[in-house]
Amino acid sequence: MKLVYAIFYEPESISAIFLLANLTSVALFSLISGAWPLSFVSTTVYAILVYLITRRLAIGHQYISNKNLTGKTVIVTGAATGIGRAAALDFAKSGARVIIGVRGQERAERIAQDLMHESNNGTVVGYDLDLSSLANIKAFADKVDRVDILVNNAGTIVSSYTVTTDGIEAQFGTNYVGHFYLTKLLLPHLMQSRVVNVSSFGHYFVPSNGIDFTFATLKNSYSRVHAYGISKLAQIWHASELTRRYGIKAYSLHPGGVSDTHIHQRNRLLDRILFQCGMVISKTVQQGCMTTLFCAxxxxxRPGHYHSNCCVREPSNLACDQRRAKECWEKTEELIAARVQV
Structure with a gap:
């Protein structure tokens, strides 16, 4: 029941229902009457109105901050494209010193220069960050001397079973374990800071008996949706445990359905085409980063809680399970300890 309520709360769902209702009404009316009674001009006006209302419903709530972030340091992972880049740009425009984590040092520096130009000479620093490599994460963290806001945004979706440099399932290792380790390394700087984990509505689709942190049972029957959901569920648990264990202001969120992000670039062509067809009921990257900015x-x-559409929302029952959250934290500590020299 919670899943059904959550689905119909999301702006994309409301937008889709409105569009579907109009298309169905048009089809039924034409079928019953045997003809379309409106003129070309009236039809055009009607289509434009339906499109504009559909787009407005899909956007949802907007968060506009007038805060001056001068003197603050913000770290954004995965800021090369998508909502991470949009959020980094907004922070830079607000006066913050923004550190972006991007794969490849030259690429990171180039994107930092672009963001500085777009933010009207804001301060943006680009460092190489590969969240699928624990050693690379350590090298990144060693360069950081201050953090006021940490946005754990980077994410990936892969179609088949693969592992990270450290032998961890790729989505779990990159989306969650990499961010867990980065946050752990930066912990001395985070006690008075905010940590924002960009999770996903996809966490709802993880069955309570379907969690295997070793992913051993998924090797022969890999489901990218299942694996992605587990990684995003773990991010919610991570935020709640950060607040419970250390009193850190940590937040998790669903950004909404974003059409022009690059997270699906590794998917099959048909998947990418279908995803792009949903653009009319999805958000732009600027609209998609609103809940990130809201949490930051x-x-x-609310610290320790899950957010969506710039509001506090109830996640799945599994995401609310503190025992599972504690177990996930401990398993992750073991996973990392087995692969790094402490």
């Missing part, structure tokens, strides 16, 4: 800056965001 708003006093209305």
């Amino acid at each position: 800056l708003s006093d209305d965001a």
